Amino acid sequence: MASESERQGGGRLTHGVGLPLRRMPYWFIIILIFFLVTFYTIFSSEDYRDTLSFIAEGLVFTILITVIGYAIALVVGLVIGLGRVSRNPVIYTLATLYVEVFRGVPMLVIIYYARFVIVPWVATDLLNQPQILRNDLLIGAIPLALGYAAYMAEIYRAGIESVERGQNEAARSLGMSHVQTMRYIVLPQAIRRILPPMGNEFIAMLKDSSLLSAIGVPELTYWGRNRIAATYNTFLGWNTVAFLYLILSLILSLGVKWIERRSGSGHH
């Protein structure tokens, strides 16, 4: 909506010459320059190259944790989101309780809590499988998934509620059950609409995964800190870490913009 007027405004300013000046993605150009400079520095400097190869393993771990955590949050979030629109008061209350609790606690505290309270209890007392505590991938993915399930549940809920009531009625009038209506009519439409915000949650989770360094999960930030502890080169270390996060989130946000444009450009 805003971009529509923006586009028209930009068009008028440039009198139809080439790229509209106001719409030039200056931020992108600046970052591109920063990238090129950093790339140059990295590949012309032995130290940077060493640092990069040292923390590459952490980078892989960060991506893995985010993908796994996000996959879990997608499913758990959907279940809780459905609970949030349920007419059953017990289900609704439980879902709301979950959302309020996990949105009300900082991510770092969720991470500590999961690592030192929930997971030990589940792993040793309930499942009797203490080796879970040594699985860094799970230890990292679980708290992120728990927290993000709450945020994503709210996105699912908003998406479901954005589907017009008439759609539900049309489906029910054909004899479809409540579950069939959700599955075939409401959710497919809701999911199309929430793809962009869901993409943004992935980026947010990727960045929040750096908090896992606090409990010793060997992800990107953790390796970066170790590297700095070994080399005492704070500037170089954090530069590399920040650079890697930035590359990842920028690529992803370009992806989200692409999805946004596709889903925004009318229905089919």
Add this chain to the structure above:
Amino acid sequence: MDTTNPTEPVETETIVHTLGKTIIQMEAITKRFGELVALDTVSLEVQRGEVLMIIGPSGSGKSTLLRCINYMEVPTSGRVTVDGIDMSRRRVNINKVREEVGMVFQRFELFPHLTVLENVTLAQRIVRKRKSGDAGEVAHDLLRKVGIPEKANNYPAQLSGGQQQRVAIARALAMQPKIMLFDEPTSALDPEMIKEVLDVMLELAREGMTMVVVSHEMGFARAAANRVVFMDQGRIVEMGEPDQVFDQPQHERTQLFLSKILH
């Protein structure tokens, strides 16, 4: 009183209705929305093969009455019996009854994420459990019947309003319902598209479909309906054959209403 209507269907022969047993029975239906009484102890019977028109001013409870038939709206009190099934009984599977009662909405309500063909086959497959090939055959036949066989693979957004409404009718018919409910099926349409939808409805009436239609299309009422119900303030004020209700309304409120919609 002049009741010619610009959208009157060309067919002038009136339809001979062969009426059967009672298929819809509404007994003392009251529907409240909080303080508001939308329906006030309304009773109505519809015979198999009837085409019943419901007219009345905005807010008089026409839609609510229609929606009580398939329990899209649950009456506050009273009893609805559809094809011998008492809808208020706890063990009744409402979805089963709805399979037999098609509904057409003012705003079409096609499923925008599905193609026309998928719109018409979905409920056949997942509710009637028909094989995809059989459902497709039924759908193609119906799309031909409503006059848009060539749009099967288009999405609803690519269709005109009149075409969308005809697909919506085909979608409801695909379930092979015993009753069709229409809630102002032409009032969201541009004038030039009204006729194409009314023609499809007229054809249905001719085939003997039991229809309950909320609409102010007089031409259609005269050609297709065997009974007209006038509602006001949640009650049935007057009921009779179309010509009788339109030309010799007995009640002052009916006269007032008719004079308003005709001028």
